Amino acid sequence: xxxxxxxxxxxxxxxxxxxxCLLKNGELLAARTGVxxxxxxxxxxxxxxxxxxxxxxxxxxQEVNRVLEDPAIEIVVELVGGTTVAKEFILxxxxxxxxxxxxxxxxxxxxxGELFAAAEKGGADxxxxxxxxxxxxxxxxxxxxxxxxxxxxxxGILNGTCNYxxxxxxQEGAPFAEVLKAAQAAGYAEANPALDVDGIDxxxxxxxxxxxxxxxxxxLEQMHVEGIREVALQDIQYAATLGYRIKLLAIxxxxxxxxxxRVHPAxxxxxxxxGTVDGVFNAVLVNGEPVGxxxxxxxxxxxDATASAVVADILDVGRNLAGGSRRRIPAFRHHRAFQDVLxxxxxxxxxxxxxxxxxxxxVLALIAGVFGQHSISIASVTQKEAAAPSxxxxxxxxxxxxxxxxxxxxxxxxxxxxTEKPVLLRIEELP
Amino acid sequence: xxxxxxxxxxxxxxxxxxxxCLLKNGELLAARTGVxxxxxxxxxxxxxxxxxxxxxxxxxxQEVNRVLEDPAIEIVVELVGGTTVAKEFILxxxxxxxxxxxxxxxxxxxxxGELFAAAEKGGADxxxxxxxxxxxxxxxxxxxxxxxxxxxxxxGILNGTCNYxxxxxxQEGAPFAEVLKAAQAAGYAEANPALDVDGIDxxxxxxxxxxxxxxxxxxLEQMHVEGIREVALQDIQYAATLGYRIKLLAIxxxxxxxxxxRVHPAxxxxxxxxGTVDGVFNAVLVNGEPVGxxxxxxxxxxxDATASAVVADILDVGRNLAGGSRRRIPAFRHHRAFQDVLxxxxxxxxxxxxxxxxxxxxVLALIAGVFGQHSISIASVTQKEAAAPSxxxxxxxxxxxxxxxxxxxxxxxxxxxxTEKPVLLRIEELP
Numbered sequence: 001x002x003x004x005x006x007x008x009x010x011x012x013x014x015x016x017x018x019x020x021c022l023l024k025n026g027e028l029l030a031a032r033t034g035v036x037x038x039x040x041x042x043x044x045x046x047x048x049x050x051x052x053x054x055x056x057x058x059x060x061x062q063e064v065n066r067v068l069e070d071p072a073i074e075i076v077v078e079l080v081g082g083t084t085v086a087k088e089f090i091l092x093x094x095x096x097x098x099x100x101x102x103x104x105x106x107x108x109x110x111x112x113g114e115l116f117a118a119a120e121k122g123g124a125d126x127x128x129x130x131x132x133x134x135x136x137x138x139x140x141x142x143x144x145x146x147x148x149x150x151x152x153x154x155x156g157i158l159n160g161t162c163n164y165x166x167x168x169x170x171q172e173g174a175p176f177a178e179v180l181k182a183a184q185a186a187g188y189a190e191a192n193p194a195l196d197v198d199g200i201d202x203x204x205x206x207x208x209x210x211x212x213x214x215x216x217x218x219x220l221e222q223m224h225v226e227g228i229r230e231v232a233l234q235d236i237q238y239a240a241t242l243g244y245r246i247k248l249l250a251i252x253x254x255x256x257x258x259x260x261x262r263v264h265p266a267x268x269x270x271x272x273x274x275g276t277v278d279g280v281f282n283a284v285l286v287n288g289e290p291v292g293x294x295x296x297x298x299x300x301x302x303x304d305a306t307a308s309a310v311v312a313d314i315l316d317v318g319r320n321l322a323g324g325s326r327r328r329i330p331a332f333r334h335h336r337a338f339q340d341v342l343x344x345x346x347x348x349x350x351x352x353x354x355x356x357x358x359x360x361x362x363v364l365a366l367i368a369g370v371f372g373q374h375s376i377s378i379a380s381v382t383q384k385e386a387a388a389p390s391x392x393x394x395x396x397x398x399x400x401x402x403x404x405x406x407x408x409x410x411x412x413x414x415x416x417x418x419t420e421k422p423v424l425l426r427i428e429e430l431p
Numbered sequence: 432x433x434x435x436x437x438x439x440x441x442x443x444x445x446x447x448x449x450x451x452c453l454l455k456n457g458e459l460l461a462a463r464t465g466v467x468x469x470x471x472x473x474x475x476x477x478x479x480x481x482x483x484x485x486x487x488x489x490x491x492x493q494e495v496n497r498v499l500e501d502p503a504i505e506i507v508v509e510l511v512g513g514t515t516v517a518k519e520f521i522l523x524x525x526x527x528x529x530x531x532x533x534x535x536x537x538x539x540x541x542x543x544g545e546l547f548a549a550a551e552k553g554g555a556d557x558x559x560x561x562x563x564x565x566x567x568x569x570x571x572x573x574x575x576x577x578x579x580x581x582x583x584x585x586x587g588i589l590n591g592t593c594n595y596x597x598x599x600x601x602q603e604g605a606p607f608a609e610v611l612k613a614a615q616a617a618g619y620a621e622a623n624p625a626l627d628v629d630g631i632d633x634x635x636x637x638x639x640x641x642x643x644x645x646x647x648x649x650x651l652e653q654m655h656v657e658g659i660r661e662v663a664l665q666d667i668q669y670a671a672t673l674g675y676r677i678k679l680l681a682i683x684x685x686x687x688x689x690x691x692x693r694v695h696p697a698x699x700x701x702x703x704x705x706g707t708v709d710g711v712f713n714a715v716l717v718n719g720e721p722v723g724x725x726x727x728x729x730x731x732x733x734x735d736a737t738a739s740a741v742v743a744d745i746l747d748v749g750r751n752l753a754g755g756s757r758r759r760i761p762a763f764r765h766h767r768a769f770q771d772v773l774x775x776x777x778x779x780x781x782x783x784x785x786x787x788x789x790x791x792x793x794v795l796a797l798i799a800g801v802f803g804q805h806s807i808s809i810a811s812v813t814q815k816e817a818a819a820p821s822x823x824x825x826x827x828x829x830x831x832x833x834x835x836x837x838x839x840x841x842x843x844x845x846x847x848x849x850t851e852k853p854v855l856l857r858i859e860e861l862p
Contacts, residue, residue, distance in 0.1 A: 137576025145568025148742030
């Protein structure tokens with residue numbers, strides 16, 4: 001049986017989960033795969049904090065070079081995070097011909113090209129299943145299980161923190177700020193939540209999925225990104241009465257060679273599978289030809305789910321090493337399977353709009369008139385009786401072009417009858 | 432670029448789908464994977480029926496030996512079905528050292544051991560992703576993406592025909608026989624529906640999943656199998672009012688080294704993900720340690736979904752051939768990860784029971800008394816007012832042992848107050 005020595009850099013939450021999985025399931029994994037992963041070294045600056053895992057004597061070290069310079073260590077697991085030292089560690093490992101397993105989506109999204117080149121030059125494997133969707137083997141699905149397909153849509157709930165916040169807002173009838181605070185106290189959101197709630201983390205993951213599906217390593221800047229800070233409780237509640245739920249979605253679509261790359265909150269049918277995904281769970285819908293629609297669901301983050309993905313990569317790389325088939329699946333294979341990235345202004349979508357308007361005759365006609373001039377067709381209007389001087393009107397539209405919608409809203413903001421900035425949310429039709 | 436010549440045996444629905452996918456997506460697949468699959472021969476006795484696919488000249492043949500004896504053909508795709516000639520074709524190909532891709536679940540369930548031995552002897556790959564869950568890459572998930580895990584539960588909706596029938600019964604308020612007839616007319620059910628509606632097809636697939644998860648090639652006879660013929664519309668409707676839906680489930684569970692292997696209709700929460708899976712779609716829930724609960728969803732059968740899985744296997748095998756890593760993942764690796772198969776009589780479950788009883792005082796007390804003597808605790812009782820001489824009582828129990836439940840029911844059938852054979856359905860708690 002092939003033994004592969006594994007070194008981990010970064011003994012934080014995920015590092016401890018990976019070490020525990022290797023120690024606890026090691027014999028089973030060896031029997032199952034024919035490859036025995038052996039935990040040879042775990043490097044971290046902090047070697048005193050109790051991580052709840054009893055490492056064998058001599059494994060824990062402050063010396064990162066014990067991982068990077070030991071020729072016996074064939075697989076380096078990078079779990080430091082961030083885009084500075086993590087990058088250096090990965091590059092050094094790859095240059096030395098060591099296989100690298102990482103969960104670092106931000107690093108991949110930013111410096112993917114450089115890392116892939118180093119992997120190619122070093123003749124080394126670079127695997128990153130844990131970077132998207134936690135325990136869900138979605139990267140393997142795109143590269144292998146669904147490899148026969150032309151992809152038409154990948155629509156994902158990829159950030160557990162945002163999904164947790166939106167779920168709690170709906171369940172508790174509480175506003176964003178209050179739920180965020182509670183999530184931070186419970187450890188479900190970071191002290192600085194920007195990366196999550198502004199959609200950046202989702203966008204990092206979306207660029208990875210889009211790149212694998214369409215064969216070009218996309219940049220974050222090519223993606224239209226909106227977060228969930230502006231999602232009002234009121235809109236979650238209106239959406240619910242209309243049969244929808246609001247989710248932060250990564251939306252990657254292809255039609256006629258045009259690829260859409262976007263991250264934003266959107267209304268989806270409450271009774272759809274994606275609409276049923278609650279709390280910290282993630283899910284990714286993949287529509288392709290010939291497979292049709294498939295969906296993958298699981299925990300999107302956390303020690304255990306991430307460990308499952310990291311160890312799966314270790315086993316995959318181990319099988320490559322055992323069979324002499326390094327780079328059987330390169331870190332990234334360029335194969336441009338599209339023509340252009342569609343500008344956000346050209347995207348067509350249905351819309352949910354909420355206007356706060358003066359309660360007097362003719363206001364709805366005014367809005368409908370402006371929409372009509374911009375080729376926007378109204379599908380439904382909800383206006384409740386109210387005793388206040390200003391009332392909300394909720395409008396769902398048929399499919400319209402983003403640029404037309406933005407022009408119509410800009411025009412409407414000029415009217416005194418519209419008393420607040422209108423709320424715009426997109427309605428995503430699921431394949 | 433590595434070219435691999437592929438020969439297909441069986442030009443039926445799926446064979447045509449595979450040929451079309453290879454012809455239509457071939458260039459994309461080559462660019463994506465670095466392996467170019469080339470369709471060299473398609474063998475079928477019937478070479479006149481129009482399959483809607485234009486094969487290149489000279490590819491279609493009645494001579495199966497053009498596939499089996501051409502040394503240039505490295506991958507043989509068996510799509511004949513059945514357990515007679517299909518077995519011979521596969522054995523001949525494997526003995527010749529050719530890789531085999533098949534969707535034949537019945538053959539694998541019945542003769543897996545023999546096929547795996549032939550693959551090992553021939554040094555050949557034998558892949559069978561399409562045998563379970565159609566387009567859903569669930570076999571790859573169990574063997575690779577989730578390979579790090581100890582599996583605790585695999586619960587699947589694995590037969591599209593049964594799920595279609597149960598969905599239509601609920602949606603249309605129609606009884607089994609009527610919906611089956613409509614399904615046959617629409618091509619969703621076979622003229623002889625036994626394999627599907629009696630749970631055999633689900634059981635074939637379940638033995639494959641269980642075997643991969645627990646490392647022993649299980650036999651169909653080790654599985655407790657019930658189909659859906661006995662599912663009454665009335666029970667679907669009662670279940671709905673209680674917040675449940677009835678699905679035909681494959682249930683593979685492990686606890687304390689004891690494995691449960693069973694296929695039967697069961698009540699699951701209507702608002703769960705599995706409960707949301709309608710029509711011909713399949714889904715598999717996998718619970719493991721450390722990953723927690725994950726779920727995979729997609730079309731379970733049909734030309735296109737099956738073609739997606741078959742071609743994914745072709746690409747996987749092609750990557751093995753290109754990289755010199757044949758048998759990187761053997762057809763089956765024995766690794767007994769459990770102690771015993773739990774006898775069906777020892778399984779513990781919650782139950783849904785419907786009794787038709789005489790409408791007179793003391794009947795409920797009688798039932799409750801017998802249950803109490805057999806250590807069965809009642810969770811809820813629903814009895815509607817009725818003007819008839821006999822009335823239905825629906826009882827949900829807490830967890831009880833199957834043997835106790837069967838003994839209680841046998842005793843109750845002896846009382847004249849119970850006017851019909853009681854209906855028993857299990858309630859499956861989802862992880």
